Amino acid sequence: MNHHLPPPALPQNDARPTSADQGSLVYSRRNALRRLIRCLFAEGIVDRRMLVRSPGGRSAWLPLWRQNAILYFPEIWFAPAWTVINHGPVMLISGDSSQKVIDDHAELIDLLRDSFDFAPSDEGIAGLKADMENSIHNDVQARRQRAAWNGRIEHGMRAAGVSNLPDYLRSRHSPRGAAIFLDQWGALEGHPYYPTWKARPGLPSEEVSRLSPEFDAQVQVRIAALRADMAYVEHVLQVASYRDWFAAHFPELWQDWQTGLEARGVVEADWLPLPIHGWHLEAFVRGTYAAEIEEGVLILDGPDLLTRPSMSFRTMMPGEPADAPFIKLPVAVWMTSEQRSLQAKSIQMGPRISAVISAILEAESGFDNMLDIFPEEVGLYYKHATRQDDAPGRHLSVVYRSTQAAFSLPDGSLPVTVATLFTGLPGTGRPFITSLIEGDGSRASQAAVEAFFRDYVRVVTRPVVAIYLLYGIALEAHQQNTTVVFEAGNKPAGLLIRDFGDGRTFAPWLNERGYALKPYVYQGILPTVFSGDVEPVRMFVLDAAFVSHLHEVALVLSDEYGFQGPRLWEVLREETEAAFDVVKERVEPGRWEQEREAFLEEPWPTRSLLRMHMQKYSDYRVQHGLKNPLAKIPS
Ligand SMILES: Nc1ncnc2c1ncn2[C@@H]1O[C@H](COP(=O)(O)OP(=O)(O)OP(=O)(O)O)[C@@H](O)[C@H]1O
Ligand SMILES: [Mg+2]
Known part of the structure; x- marks a missing residue:
């Protein structure tokens, strides 16, 4: 100085x-x-x-x-x-x-x-600047539109005579309807700290607002047709045939789809319904798959299904039928570090991991009924009958995510995607989480906030730690993959987890308990079923559930309620210790000690998002350690 x-x-x-x-x-x-x-x-x-x-x-x-x-x-x-x-x-x-x-x-x-501690290339720097500029532009647009949207919500709340947004949503929607609304409305802030959080490079501004959840968007999904011998289909055991399953879940659409094919004079039974995102269809599929269309493998005509894009932009939420599965699709747009394709690995592994977790939840009574999932029941992708290559199908694929059981919740339950907790309320602009803590509208005391946070942390850490330590399954419980269910009185009651296609598992621990997962193996694709070192699996848990989720909740509550010092991280430590204690008897002592040390004392590993961006993703698994905020031993 x-x-x-x-x-x-x-x-x-x-x-x-x-x-x-x-x-x-x-x-x-x-x-x-x-x-x-x-x-x-x-x-x-x-x-x-x-x-x-x-x-x-x-x-x-x-x-x-x-x-x-x-x-x-x-x-x-x-x-x-x-x-x-x-x-x-x-x-x-x-x-x-x-x-x-x-x-x-x-x-x-x-x-x-x-x-900087490394010398980035000029292109790396230019790419970062451009993506940040694009993010800023999209952020401004979203916030402008938000003012009008929030105005409409406020108007509705006044008309209904309800002053609290959670109660207003409960009064108007089913749990599923409220979850869909909150998933879109809560998409405003985007990823919590990534500097290119809202970048949609290559997508013009009008398209961003037409397609993105934070703009209250609705998007048509085309139900195209893929010749059955040109598809790889993966499904859970309960599904006997994809065509029958589709017919049962989307009866009207199925009829229209069949009628359309018959009118073309093709044998309808030789084809499979393939949903394609409306933008992706026009901007990408028609050109990229022109040869397949020409060859008679792909028919792009078909009925449309009206959906709402969820927080991930590419998982689509149909309003009707009322228990329809959500539909995860490839969309050829770059968002937070990846082009959002949907590759063979995710399609094969999603249903397999879903099936294993469902069996475990059955055996463990949902870990005190705290955990449920949106199982990926069926997935398929284009795989040419003779060429047999998985790669071309990554932009012509789908995974269906069942919602029926997860949204069958007790009366008064409100399922909230975690990112939504950080979204500014209409009127006050305070984070949504404050409306759950302060149900009656008066400002909460620090003691009340601490008690709420403790309940919240318990609901997240108990199942996440248990399924990892006992079965080697890493739930990627980050803000966008996780829905917390709040009871009628707003107490956190349970966790709903989605998105298993890229989920990481540790085979030795899973096998020990009599379960197995067939890994996806393909040259150049990073494996996700690990043996040997458990670190990549543990890293997934810590990065998603602790760094990007629980730490962020502690930050927002500390800031909002003026906590001086690390009180909420002490609560997080106590609850994490308790989550380890619950499973202690069932875990080999050496493993228990080592994992406890990793969660509570050692640096928390997390993905180096900014570095990878500047290095133009030459390596996808760059990570760094953060000082563990739960550590008792000073480092
Ligand atoms: N708070 C948030 N945290 C993480 N990702 C977020 C957040 N808000 C929005 N997102 C978006 O959600 C996506 C998260 O990526 P992820 O790979 O988990 O989901 P996905 O596989 O694309 O979709 P889905 O979760 O629907 O299966 C990214 O596109 C990211 O921009
Ligand atoms: Mg996700």
């Missing part, structure tokens, strides 16, 4: 943005900067030890030696797990004492690039 510098003057309006600022470019740019700063320090791309904190730790300086300058963060929060959250502006103080507010991510990247 250069002590001769004058204390930096704070710019006007440096307080954190309020809900009134949402929808503005300034807000979304700050949102992007906050994410960038968090990832740079968490991933160690910029050495966090270079940050000089003010006494009290509310502001910090970062020397930029080569530029003879300093970055000043007047309002910054050093939270557990090396989480650095920039709430205020970012200022550049140069050697000549001039000061400038940095509000553009590209400028910040250029200023910090010299301080």
